[in-house]
Amino acid sequence: MQLTEAASKEAVIVENLWFKYSREYVLKGISFTFNKRILVIVGPNGSGKTTLLKCMGGLLKPTRGKIIILGKDLWSVDEKERLELRRQIIYVHEKPFLFRGTVYRNIEYPLKIRGISAGERERRVLSVAESLGIKHLLERKSRELSAGETRLVALARAIVVEPKYLLLDEPLANLDSKKESLVLNLLKEISSKTKIIIASHRKRIFSIAEKTFILENGELRELEVSSIEGNIL
């Protein structure tokens, strides 16, 4: 399928991506183009989902292959350009890590390192905390949070910068069904501005997926969303 120039620039293009940690390849020649709103990648534990997301997030350098974001190959550009690209792609870990200090400080962090003014930082932090229902947690110490609260704070910290791409590793883990719905609705809402790629096992996540891939033995193939019934893994 030919993409228009504008759509192609917005698309994430992964070309023949290979990655190995020591001797064995975890990713074996992955190629895909993603230009929709929400992509879900499923696959058994150890299939390479996290590795793929980390490569796309600029955290792991692929052994070979290309990751083209905003029309540029993430690993061929210079450091300065890569930083600009990395700032458009936020990766949220399966077990998110929060910095020492308050929840407010954590959500504010990505804005602070981008040099955004204090007033604007405060406005955005309050707005995102409100939308995720965690405003009451803002002054709490990060170490005092439950696993579910930690996940919501990590998500808030990622979307507060309004990135072009969001890479989420198991975003529904440790959340109760009410919070799951809240997160799914929010992801759906922000997907008009932010392209989202999710690695997950959870059945509920498919309800928002526009495209689904399965990653097995380091290889990727497309699944029809409509054909998925129940928990496929």
Next chain:
Amino acid sequence: MNELVSIVLRSITVSGLATLLASLWSIPLALVLTVFKTRLSRVLLDIFNSLVSIPTVVLGLCLYMILSRSGPLGFLELLYTPLAISIGQALLITPLIVSVLSNSLSRIKENVLETAFALGATSSQAYFALLHEGLPLLVRSILIGFNRAIGELGVALMLGGNIRGYTRVMTTAIALEVVKGNFEQALNLGAVFIVVIVLLTIMIRAIGEK
């Protein structure tokens, strides 16, 4: 009583200076060894880990030979001065601070750096985040270093000479009372020593937590 107070204050000053000196080079060294994991950094860390248990008298003897009048640094006339004790103790606790700090930072390094980079940090912003995140660990390693310095005897005795009113610190004062057979006095000094150490530890930890 006055002498006891001056001994306690001298001990804190001498070991405090030693900790300050050691921190000046140990903290950057620990950071470098944590961030840059090369073969050389691993070997260096192994060496520092081994030197943690160096007997204080061995270090004291080496420094005594270097600082004595006929030694290479004899012209500095540092032997039997409080500064000589501070320098000796600083060298003694350097491997301890480097080892404790580097090992502690290594445990949080991956999480902190990955999170910072994932959120769009530059390298310097990510390393600053590591330093900020490791602040309680840094305070703890400095505290461990200070406790080791103030509690050691070999260096203080060999480089300070236990001169009354000048280089006598708590550990050398206790040792002297033991040699003289004044066990009760030695135990009293020991009790004071432990109380001072516990109070200082609580105080420094509280400051670190803030």
